[in-house]
Each structure stands twice: as C-alpha cells, then as structure tokens.
Amino acid sequence: MNTDRRFLAWLVALLVGTGAGWLWAAPGTSPAPATQKARILLVTGVDYPGHHWRETAPALAEALSKDPRLEVFTVADPAFLDSPAINKYDVILLHFQNWQQPGPGEQARENLRQFVEAGKGVALVHFACGAWFGEWPEFGKLAGRAWAGPGPGVRQHDPFGTFRVELAQPQHSIVRGMTSFETQDELYTCLVGDHPIEVLAQAKSKVDAKYYPMAFVSRYGKGRTFHCVLGHDAKALSVPAVQELYRRGCAWAAGLPPVAQPNAQPTTK
Secondary structure (H helix, E strand, O other): OHHHHHHHHHHHHHHHHHHHHHHHHOOOOOOOOOOOOEEEEEEOOOOOOOOOHHHHHHHHHHHHOOOOOEEEEEEOOHHHHHOHHHHHOOEEEEOOOOOOOOOOOHHHHHHHHHHHHOOOEEEEEHHHHHOOOOOOOOHHHHHOOEEOOOOOOOOOEOOOEEEEEEEOOOOOOOOOOOOOEEEEEOOEOOEEOOOOOEEEEEEEOOOOOOEEEEEEEEEEOOEEEEEEOOOOOOOHHHOHHHHHHHHHHHHHHOOOOOOOOOOOOOOOO
C-alpha cells in the first residue's frame, strides 16, 4: 500500500512537472486578458506663451480617455521625467516646450531614451517638437523630426487658418478607415531631421505649395514614436479627426491595435 502511494505521488509529480514545462514552452496556451489597457503619462506644464497648455492638456486628456483602453495621467512638470516612476507607464505623451529655460536634465533625458529604446512608446503634440532645443541632439531621433529653431530662413508655419489634412498612408493601422479632413490650426513647416519616418497625414502649404507632415511614426530601438504637430489650441483639438488621430496614435505607440471609437463625441471648449 505504501509503495503504491509513493509510486502514485511520484507519477503525479512527474506529470505536473513535465506538463508545466510543456505549457510554458507552448505559445498561446494562456488566454490573453479580456481587455488590454495602456497607461499614458501626459507631460505638460510649460510652453511657448502662445500655447495655452492649461486648456489644451485637459482637452487632450479627455479626448484620449474616450478610448476605454487608454488610462491617462497628467503631470504638469516636465522634471517628473527625472523619476524612475515613468516606467509604470506604457506611453509618455510630451506636451511641453521648455520656452526660454533649460529642459529636463540629463537624468530625465536618459530615462526617456531608455524607456523608448527598451520597447515602450512616446508621442508628441504640436510644439513638443521643440523640447530640449539646442540641448539634446538625440531628441531628433527619438521624435523622428524636431523643431528647426528660430532664425533667418526658417519659416515656422503658415498663418493660422483653415487647411486640409490629407492621408499619406491610408492603409496604415493608425489612419485606416479615416478620410481627409479640414481643420483650423497652424500648418507647421519647421521640422528638420533625417531619421527614418513614415508620414501618415500631410498638408499642402498655401504659402509655398509644398506638402508638410502633420502626423508620422518612427522607431527608436524597440520602441515606437507617434508624432503629430496639430493642436495649437483647444478648438483645434476639438476636431473629431484630430482627436481620433491622437487616440489611435497613442494606442499604436503602446502596442495596442488602433481602433475607431464610433461613439466618441468631440471635446469642445
């Protein structure tokens, strides 16, 4: 009897051990979570005086939150990037430009660089292309494109007004199913860089008749960058297609499938 029990115990242990090993090695045997979530850290708090971040940051956060998979957390101090706490998030959404003051220091830059390089996401809003201007050359690669800066021969944008945003890569998952749209905003003409990017949306300048990227994606290490220069003010961020771009772009940067939110109503201010 004791021998039988010992044999039975040994057999169960063997089956559990080998079974566990087989389950560990087999892909797809564990069910995926019913609803995937992504934590988005919206970093704001300082900008060019003509950009009212106290109005645009809440409008942006509200628009993103209409995708129930996106949990948006806002910090109104770019120095928060100094903290290892940024690693609790899936995407860092940059919505600041350190106007006439130094940007977050060396530790913040390295934290953000490692965050994206290791496989997480970064997204940029409007004049965030000008963050760390003249301080951090690597930012141009992380952002895909960066602000050219002030100076002779640099045209910042067309006069504020209405223009048409056209889809450049309509089959990309971020913009699939979307259509060209009208907006009232600043048509940025001031981005520079040679890092590989994929332009998703573009607009034709009324000043020089050239096309300029309005939204694009790029890769940095294992991470993903979504960069959109639309969103000068809260009204510009109330355009449904602009909100949809940011929702889908942030989802993509987080590694989630970009999906339309048909019931989302535009944020208005």
